[in-house]
Amino acid sequence: MENCLFCSIIEGKIPSTKVYEDEKTYAFRDIHPMAKTHVLVVPKCHIPSAASASEVPDDVLAACLRACQKVAQSEGIIESGYRIVSNAGPDACQSVPHMHFHVLGGQKLSESMA
């Protein structure tokens, strides 16, 4: 989609630090890391947010969760633990309207989620 930051990153028009890629997903380091490990997993097709999940093919949704697992594995946090966060909409402070999953770990995370 034109004028979508993450679509531009996926297309390579904006540089990013790639962590993982497959046919349906792309994962790269967050520009403002909130934890020692902070990677964003995005579907390659444009989906505004998790609030549109009912319109998204099952294989794309599954690929996103599986990509989070692959990232956790390659980042060495699969055993120590990690958090997957997907902000959707204004109350969640979603700032980029292309569905994405934050994979956070590499340190003890806050017990508070809100």
Ligand code: DGP
């Ligand atoms: P959210 O607030 O949940 O919509 O998260 C958007 C994230 O995207 C935020 O943590 C910062 C990250 N981000 C924004 N612009 C860029 C960029 O140009 N490159 C990278 N790597 N990350 C970005």
